[in-house]
Amino acid sequence: MERSDIQGPRRIPMDPKLLRAAGTGDKSLLERLLPSIATAELAIAVPNNGDVLSAQDDPAEASILRGVTVGGNTALHIAATHGHLELAEMICERERSLVVARNVMLETPLHCAARAGHHQVVSSIVSFTRDSNGIGVDTALRARNRDGRTALHEAAQNGHVDVAVELMSADPGLADMVDHAETANELLKWNQILAKISDESGSTPLHYAASAKNDKMCPDLDELLDNKGRNLLHTAVEYKSTAIVRYVCGRSELVKLMNARDFEGNTPLHLAVRSGDQEIVSLLIRNKRVYLNIMNNEGLTPLDLSIIGVEDGLTYVTNPAHWILMCLQWNGARFSSRRMDHVVREDFGPEDLEKESKKHASLSQSFAMSTVVIATVAFGAVFTLPGDYNTDGTPTLARRYTFKAFVIADTFAFIFSVLSTYFSTFNGAELTSLSLRCYYVAFSIALLGMATRILVAAFALAIYLVLAPVSNSFGIAVCVITSTSELLLHAHMIPLCKLAITMKSRVGWTGLFKSQVRRLVWSWFKYQIPQILGASFIYISIFLLPLL
Known part of the structure; x- marks a missing residue:
């Protein structure tokens, strides 16, 4: 039928039941909705004023399959997107011209199926284009969307090799096509409709x-x-x-x-x-x-x-x-x-160097505050030892194993905190080159971490030394509770656990271990093992030296 007052596709609102059937793959619902005989070829059009027409506006062309969504998608677009092969074939048999129907993005159902990687749906649509009179394979396969992409471009961009092979087999000339934009007039016709919502x-x-x-x-x-x-x-x-x-x-x-x-x-x-x-x-x-x-x-x-x-x-x-x-x-x-x-700028300009210098200075101040506090506490503990003093001024608990371990731990905490303060000072000095400051940061972090751990151990030993004569079990319980603070020093492991959970959800446990075992093992040896060895040496020293 020829209409002089129409310049684009006529839109009929889609029946909600048809939308549900196409989206969920409900074949029985679609069969109930479709008439018993095939309807005429589809002509989706839009009047110049952009009004959405209902089926009653043109009873001669009334067909439930002519309905489109707000985005201009037909039932075939939706079925192709979700990979519902049987529904797509049923719809193509009733309204074959839907194969080349466009939505607001100027995409055909073939674009949708190719992007989603539904190989069987793509193959079925290609077959229908061969069998249909008036719809050539070239017309359907070479249709471009709003970005100038064909169905082959969509398949290739999203990594669907089997779909790309299917399309190139149907039309070898597709691979030679280059992208270009669709005409502005065609887009404006759709924008008039979108403006209403x-x-x-x-x-x-x-x-x-x-x-x-x-x-x-x-x-x-x-x-x-x-x-x-x-x-x-x-x-x-x-x-x-x-x-x-x-x-x-x-x-x-x-x-x-x-x-x-x-x-x-x-x-x-x-x-x-x-x-x-x-x-x-x-x-x-x-x-x-x-x-x-x-x-x-x-x-x-x-x-x-x-x-x-x-x-x-x-x-x-x-x-x-x-x-x-x-x-x-x-x-x-x-x-x-x-x-x-x-993509990534690798050179450092003067502004970048100044910014980096400020970060080191700020970090140096934070470290200095923390290490000075630890050093002060450790220094003060030497003059306020647990227990009483003998008449000659010596501690009454001086011969106890726990007392000796406490003194050694306190000594290590003081030494490491002072060293961390020393390296932090050089880290914050502008006279130090940026490359050296990075090393000083690493030393400061490692020493601050050790000083913190050892100070906690010294505190636990002091508590046990005082409480053990009264209640040995209570003293042990307090030491265990104090030692749990060690877990907080490994809070950086929480994001890595979240990373593992994310990967497990996508590739499963098998994929997680197969692909990341080497990387995790190397990361463990590179970062964790040296720290564990260093901490082990210190703790062994704390608990073995008192035996000498």
Whole structure:
């Protein structure tokens, strides 16, 4: 039928039952909804004024399969996205022209199936294009979306090799096609429709719900975009709404949201990495349906963004940026093909050196305060020894093993705290070169940690020395409670435990041990074993020297 007053596809609101059937794969529900005989070829169109037409506006073309969502997706788009092969075949048999129907992103069902990696659905759609009169294979396979990408581009970008091979086999010329943008007029026709459901910023009510951390959703929430091309999950990540992210990641029917790209090509994972939110990054990576290696319009993967976010120079290894970088690397994320020297600036300018010098000075002051306190306590303990004194001024408990161990521990605590103060002084001095200051920081941290541990041991020995004559069991209990503070000195292990939990959720225990055993063992020997050996030597000295 020829219409002179129509310049684009006519939109009919989708029946909610059809939306549910296509999204959940309910074949019986779809069979009840479809008429008993095949309908005529589909013509989805939009009037010039952008009004949404209902089926009653044109009874001659009334068909339930003509309905589209807010995002312009037909039932075939939805079935292809979720990989419901039988439903896709049923829909194609009734309305074959849906194979080339476009949504607001100018994507065909083939784009959706290729992006999600549903090989069988792609193969079925390709077969229908061969068997349909008026729908050529080239027309369907070479259709470009809003970003100028074909279905082959989507499959290749998301790592679906089998889908890419299927598409190139159907049309070998696809590999030679280069990206270019669709015409602005075609996009403007769709924007007129979207304007009716969004405010001046392009935000829909659901975007505001996401920013307000409201997790009550509607059926077609994966269709709503703001003027940046961001969906609900993008907005939830941007506003750090953990509840919304957890809700979306737990719903299989919302898989389309998880890897959707905004107008800058960023997926929710890109935004989460950029924001530095460990909890949201963990939630996304735990979900196996989230792709880790999608590139944005700048050609950057989430791993590229994570290394950009790592602060140069002196920094703590368990800071969120470092944690996110390790989490992506350990879960198999890859860098893009771009040269890293074009992504990460490696040279230090005068401003960077000044900033780094201030960090060392600030750290030196913090260390100096801590070490001076420990040194003062250890020094004072020598003149306030536990127990009474004999008439000649010697301690009455001087011959006790525990007393000797206490004195040795107190001595080590004083020596290590003084040495830490010494190295901290050089660390804070601007006259010292930056490379040497890094070594002084390492020495200060190690010595401060040892001084703290030994001072705790000295305190436990003093408590036991005083309480043992009254109640030996009570003295032991106090020593055990005091010793548990050692666990707090290993608080840096908590982020690593979270990292292991995230990786276990994505690759399982087997994948965790297979891929990370070498790295964990090397990390253990490189960082933990020297510390354990050093601490063991000190503790052995404390408890063996009194026997001499």
